[in-house]
Amino acid sequence: MRVGIIGLGNMGGRIAKRLLTEGFEVGLFDVNETTVRQLVDMGGKSFSTPGELAEEFQYIITILPNVSIVKETLLGEKGLLNRLTEKSLLIEMTSSEPSVTKELNDIMTTNHLRMIDAPVSGGIQKAENGSLAIMVGGKTQDVQEVYPLLQSIGENITHVGEVGSGHTMKALNNLISATTLAATGEAIALGVKLGLDPNRMLDVVNSSTGRSFSSEYKLPNQVLTRDFEVGFTLDLMVKDLKIALGMAEEEKVPMMITGASYQLWKQAWSKGRGPRDHTEIIQHIEEMIDIEIKG
Structure with a gap:
């Protein structure tokens, strides 16, 4: 072919x-x-x-x-x-x-x-x-x-x-992915602030109901190692979130949780993180509460 x-x-x-x-x-x-x-x-x-x-x-x-x-x-x-x-x-x-x-x-x-x-x-x-x-x-x-x-x-x-269905599904998938990554990052950051070890936290999460692709892959391989090599940029993630929420607005569908997630991502984007890898949303969270998640 x-x-x-x-x-x-x-x-x-x-x-x-x-x-x-x-x-x-x-x-x-x-x-x-x-x-x-x-x-x-x-x-x-x-x-x-x-x-x-x-x-x-x-x-x-x-x-x-x-x-x-x-x-x-x-x-x-x-x-x-x-x-x-x-x-x-x-x-x-x-x-x-x-x-x-x-x-x-x-x-x-x-x-x-x-x-x-x-x-x-x-x-x-x-x-x-x-x-x-x-x-x-x-x-x-x-x-x-x-x-x-x-x-x-x-x-x-x-x-x-x-x-058009493929692009619809891609935007919605990334809406879920972005929200999950941000929520997991906030929870792990709070745990670190309270004195917990992030490796052990992820061991628990990944054997429990909080498990996700973010907890199984992104946090262990990029956040804990501090390896934020650019793959899928924060710019692109914000773009996909905007597309997904734009569809919701057209259909008059309220998006309470993912809408709040988008505000966090947009705030990180406004700080100049757009060209960097999307996992740097965790660094944005870290800066807000003055801790660092690392292995």
């Missing part, structure tokens, strides 16, 4: 590398020439514009920083829209806004073109070993057509509904 990838950042670059090692023919486009060269050295083929890439590859993944870049990539002068064919299938993996995804799908459908949305979750390590969670929105036949491709990069692939 031949697949083009537009956007070679933390996730896109690793997905491209994974597909190359799995034997796929991979086309590449990104403004970062260094990243492109590294993947070309592994066997990828680079292109000067998204449109040129679309002329050679039937399947195209877009995994970009934000919705504005997605729109420009699809609709811009050198974009995909006028270069795609009826056989093409766009796989939109950006953490994007569901309303915009549906808008773009309407444009695609009007032009007799196809797309699905398939955002991913799991972080850098899972992108490298092909065990991402992928939430997919689109027509069943389109999803089935690229299922072997999705299986090469994901371990848990769930078809959640029509186009």
Whole structure:
């Protein structure tokens, strides 16, 4: 199978590398020439514009920083829209806004073109070993057509509904993840303030009802070790929270707990932590109560 990838950042670059090692023919486009060269050295083929890439590859993944870049990539002068064919299938993996995804799908459908949305979750390590969670929105036949491709990069692939459903689910998943991380961080920080050992606290939490991905992975591997290497930035987490709460506002659904969590994340973002890893929300909590959680 031949697949083009537009956007070679933390996730896109690793997905491209994974597909190359799995034997796929991979086309590449990104403004970062260094990243492109590294993947070309592994066997990828680079292109000067998204449109040129679309002329050679039937399947195209877009995994970009934000919705504005997605729109420009699809609709811009050198974009995909006028270069795609009826056989093409766009796989939109950006953490994007569901309303915009549906808008773009309407444009695609009007032009007799196809797309699905398939955002991913799991972080850098899972992108490298092909065990991402992928939430997919689109027509069943389109999803089935690229299922072997999705299986090469994901371990848990769930078809959640029509186009736009994948991005809806990604925002809601991150709303839960962000709230859980913040709540767990606050509880562990309070325990440290009261004289408890954070390692032993996590031993108890992880064998009890407070267990979560945050307590099992993020706190032991990033907070206790003080290893806040950038994977998924705080900027991106705040963006996803805003998307999720925006959907709630449109539907007039009150979000008491997650809304309060968002205020904490936005406060950390306002302190300049946006470009850093999202787990630095814990450092923001530490600063507020003047303690440090470490092993």
